[in-house]
Amino acid sequence: MLATSLVALAVLVPALTNAAAVVPRADPCAAIANQAFSVPSKALACLKSFPFNETLRQNVIANIAGVFDFYTFEDFYLDSPPPFQESTANIRAEIARINSTKFETDYDFNRAVYNFTTKLNDGHTRWFPNCYTSFQNLLPAPVVTLEENGVQSVFVAPDSTDLIPLVGTEFTDFFESIGFDWQRLAGARVLEIAGMDAYSYADLIASTESGNYLDHGVRVNSVFSSYRIVDTDFSQRFGDIGGPAFPDRDSLTFKLIPVNSTKAEVVTVPYLADYLGAPFTDQASFWTANCAANDETNGVDLKAAENQRKRQLPRRKMARASIIDIAPSNAVGLPSPFLPTLPPANGSTGVIKSFILPSKKTGVMFVGSFEGDFNQFQTDTDAAIKQFQASGLTHLLIDLTNNGGGFVCLGQFLHQYLAGNTLSVSLISSQWLTLYRL
Structure with missing residues (x-):
């Protein structure tokens, strides 16, 4: 796939004042x-x-x-x-x-x-x-989809009371100042969002705002709060409902049933825009x-760049297919109660985190990205698999949740390393768990 990033090369700053105005307008910025x-x-x-x-x-x-x-x-x-x-x-x-x-x-x-x-x-x-x-909306009620008594439903993330404080006291103090009790919503079952069935609303966001994957189901997954790896650390996304990219809505209305209640109620949850710019x-x-163009965003001196290139040794370029996203902005550290407690397997210091489940039959390899250290990705894969084999494991779960893409050949490497010459084994999706037999 040809990976391309669209970059605006602005050449003119728009007029910021209106000379014809009689009464100066207040500066909203x-x-x-x-x-x-x-x-x-x-x-x-x-x-x-x-x-x-x-x-x-x-x-x-x-x-x-x-x-x-x-x-x-x-x-x-x-x-x-x-x-x-x-x-x-x-x-x-x-x-x-x-x-x-x-x-x-x-x-x-x-x-x-x-x-x-x-x-x-x-x-x-x-x-x-x-x-x-430069702003991102954050909702103090990120949502997840969970199974309860054999039925899938939408809930306000039960870990919200651990997650939301990680955003910072300036965030939580705002809701306290307006008397909004976001803590009581944690774990509530969500019946409707914005007057729509909760799953229908998630489907709408996946269709109109998510936009990172051709597969609709994968985009639906991104609507909900979920874990991932940022750099080499675990974190939690707010999800596309809880953390949209633009401050274009002040609130979101939920019809929900709080924990320890059987009565549905309608709650309007306020968003707050997090400033991420300079x-x-x-x-x-x-x-x-x-916004204004500068030397970094409006091109470079091609002659100088060419002279610099000639002074350097030729370097082999490798194809990349990175997901171009601002998603790291809506991630915070994974709340400590949800960090893995199992000892990590070998090769777990980079973007790959591997574990042996208590059954001693199954290994889990969470591949957070195909970016980072190109060589370490391969050596970490090898180290983890060798430990799994030495431990006598018979099954392996490959978890690619929220991976951001990266080097195409690393995806090929992982596939070939695990599949060998067996044609029946293949990666099914860039988001779902794939089961392999060792």
């Missing part, structure tokens, strides 16, 4: 400056305060159109086959539509590009303008710090 968390509507007002600029649009559209000239799967999207029909898109028509649409703000334009690339459901080709992904004091400094 100054109102939230130096705040780690903001009410989402106030954060969005800052983001939408920059006027649309045609020069910036043409710069962005030219770069996007050029990237798609090299996009391998453009024809696939013209009429995507089952079960991937919802990804069907006429890429060139979408680019033309965005190029001809009248937008009021620069945010509106960039959001249209974001929505277009999200619809492709290809995590290797996404549009994440740093200027407008420091700013007002509208102009926000743009300068997060």
Whole structure:
């Protein structure tokens, strides 16, 4: 797969003042400056305060159109086959539509590009303008899907009381200041979200906002809170319901049954926007710090780069298919009660974490990423499997939950290492557990 990242090369800062205005407008960015968390509507007002600029649009559209000239799967999207029909898109028509649409703000334009690339459901080709992904909404009620008495249902994550404090006291203090008791929602069974059946709402988010995988079921999984590895440490995602990428909603309404209750109630849970960008004091400094082009984002001196390349020894380039995502921003450390208590198997210091289950029959290899140290990935795989074999294990679970992709050849290496010449063994999905016999 051709992995491509769309990068905006801005060349002109939009006008930040209106000389014709008689009464100066209040600066919406100054109102939230130096705040780690903001009410989402106030954060969005800052983001939408920059006027649309045609020069910036043409710069962005030219770069996007050029990237798609090299996009391998453009024809696939013209009429995507089952079960991937919802990804069907006429890429060139979408680019033309965005190029001809009248937008009021620069945010509106960039959001249209974001929505277009999200619809492709290809995590290797996404549009994440740093200027407008500088805030992330966080909900103090991330949701999970669990089985209770043999029935799958949606719940507010039972570990919320351990997870939410890890975001920080500024986050929890806000809810205390408005008298919202988020702790009592932990473990509540969720019947409806935003007036919809809970699973239907999860399906809607998977269809319109998740966008990293062609497989719809995998995107549904990403809607819910779940564990993963960030760098080499365990962490927990809020999920796409609990941690959407834009501060475009102030709250979410749940119909739920709290723990130790049989009565359903409707609760409106407030979001709070977490600021992830560079420091700013007002509208102009926000743009300068997060949006305006600089030497790193607006190209490099090709002559200097060529001279530097000639001074270096040739290096072998390896294909990568990394998921282009801002997902690390909505992860916090995995609450300590949920960290594995089993002793780690050999080769568990990097992106791979391996364990032997108490039955002494099954090994678990959690592959958090195909990034990181290229050689260590291979040696860790070898070390873990050799320990499993020496321990007489007969089964192995490969857990690829929330892995971020990476080196294509490492995926091939893992497959070939485990499968050998046996054609019946294959990786089924980049998200689900796959069972192998050793």
